[in-house]
Amino acid sequence: MKVAVIGCTHAGTAAIVNTAKLYPEAEITVYERNDNISFLSCGIALYVGGMVKDPHGLFYSSPEQLDQLGVTTKMRHEVIAVDTDSKRLTARNLETGEQFEDTFDKLIVTTGSWPIxxxxxxxxxxxxxxxxxxxxxxxxxxxxxxxxxxxxxxxxxxxxxxxxxxxxxxxxxxxxxxxxxxxxxxxxxxxxxxxxxxxxxxxxxxxxxxxxxxxxxxxxxxxxxxxxxxxxxxxxxxxxxGFRPNTDLLKGQVEMLENGAIVVDEYMRTSKQDVYAAGDSCSVFYNPTQKHAYIPLATNAVRMGTLVARNLIAPTVSYMGTQGTSGIKIYEDNIAATGLTEVSAKEAGIDADSVIITENYRPEFMPTFEPVTLKVVFEKESRRILGAQLMSKAELTQSINTISVCIQNNMKMEQLAFIDFFFQPHYNKPWNFLNTAGLEALPSVPSLETVH
CATH class of the missing domain: 3.50.50.60 (FAD/NAD(P)-binding domain)
Structure with a gap:
């Protein structure tokens, strides 16, 4: 099996490493126009600010590591044309100017995005x-x-x-x-x-x-x-x-969103047989709206790249979609979000409601405690959780990952109210603040008059 991979950042690296391990007999060639691979661009501000002293820690793979897996790594090579019907591509060596053709049985497109x-x-x-x-x-x-x-x-x-x-x-x-x-x-x-x-x-x-x-x-x-x-x-x-998907190579050959993001199914297959795509070049299935959307995140990319390899021969493991979960630290504030905001839910035409709480994350009898603000957005009629946002001086951002799982599983606000979370005064209260948000949004109960 001859596999060609175009682009080698997050999705490309994940696809290549997993393909090499799963199919040791495969002949894998990667084309990368830069002189490095797998750079964690989300670390740029940390590097610029001096918090990260050694930039080599922002790379999690290298051409040498791929070579050890038996991958042919063509650095400083740009693919300038692809014919998905004849399964041929044309590449140019950016250092010598030489052009040549190559063939493939399977094509993995991980060309990423580029700043607008x-x-x-x-x-x-x-x-x-x-x-x-x-x-x-x-x-x-x-x-x-x-x-x-x-x-x-x-x-x-x-x-x-x-x-x-x-x-x-x-x-x-x-x-x-x-x-x-x-x-x-x-x-x-x-x-x-x-x-x-x-x-x-x-x-x-x-x-x-x-x-x-x-x-x-x-x-x-x-x-x-x-x-x-x-x-x-x-x-x-x-x-x-902002960013736009870097997909001009496949224009007119595979299905795309209006902005050029390649549409893939739950097995990372494009609309053209034997052509797969992952990462910032693709759309993702966005669970809160149940529609395809363009959400370029490193987390989406590594998941999708890994799934490409798993599904290269036959559909094996499906993608569960995404909530677009993310986090950021600004000065002393730890902030995280998942799914739809109240504003974006209304922009999407969803009749949404929300609950917002601010409380100390652990008991006041402890030596220190910090307030946490949590907002949870939900669909009014179904009461399905659509999104959440959190901010605190304490590091509590992992709680947003919990809400992400709730959205993934179509959970309702009353289920959030009564999920089983542990209690330990070092960490939280008998009612975890996630429970508290659910309790604040419990549906009304019937009155005695309506019962009788």
Missing amino acids: VPKFEGIELENILLSKNYNHSNTIIERAKQANHIVVVGAGYIGVELVEAFQLNGKQVTLIDAEERILSKYLDPEFTDKTEASLKEHGIKLALSQKVTKFEGSEGKVRKVVTTHGEYEADLVILCI
Whole structure:
């Protein structure tokens, strides 16, 4: 069996390693256009901020490790054409310019995503950077040494983590976003209001509800970011506007969402036989809405890549879908979310309700205790749990993983109220705060008058 893999970050590495172990007789060739593989891009802000001193720890595999598994690893090679009908591909060696063809029995597409870069006026100016891969992170660190005024465009996870890292390094930082709230895809206002206040307290300037219109500079370098509402001094700009699936190779050959994300079934199969896909190049089945969606996360990627290998010969283990569970630490606040927010549920046309509680996570007779704020979103009629968000100075984010399992299994609020959780004063109260949220949303009981 001849297996070709295009791209080798999270999903690609998982697919390759598992395919090599499961089918030792397979002839596996991976094409990667970068000079490194398996970089954990979610660690960029930690690296930029200096918390991670040795960047090699952000890699969990290498071409040498793949070679030891018998994989032919073609680094600095870009696949420029694929014919899924004839099962042929054309690749180019980026160092020599040589082009050649290869064939495959099975194709695994793990081409990932690439940052969205609008065609702003002045985009060609020096010191306007992206934040996606290892080379980007090294460039950001090097350029930031000479920068005083840094502007980050995009207030998603990467953008928010970067502004914190730059501020901790003593920079003057501005965060720009077209939305009226930071992290609006993941959190409702009850949580973003607190996080925005925390950023402002640390001296970070928030420029929200405004779009970048152009960059201005002198001597070829950026000096100013102009938006629909103002101008901001900048000698370094990081674009974190979002990501698009990198799937041009298969346009017109497999089913895709409108944004180009490849649609796969529960066994990671595309609409074309013997062509599989995983990771940021794909859509995922989003359990809260029961629809396909584009949710580029490393966790989705490693699961999907592993499942590709398991299902390469025949359907064996199905994908359970995702809740898009995620977490972030901003200064002292530990924050996590899963599933739909109340805002996104309503945008999806779901008649949703929610309950929000703030209580100390363990008994007040203990030497220390911290409040935790938890919001759970549920469908009004069915009472099915749709999502949850949590924030606390204490590290309680794993509780969101519990809610993720609840959503996965279509559980209702009254079931959350009475799930069996242990009690130990070091860790929680007799009613765990997850139970408390469920209790707050119990359905009403019949009155005596209606019974009689």
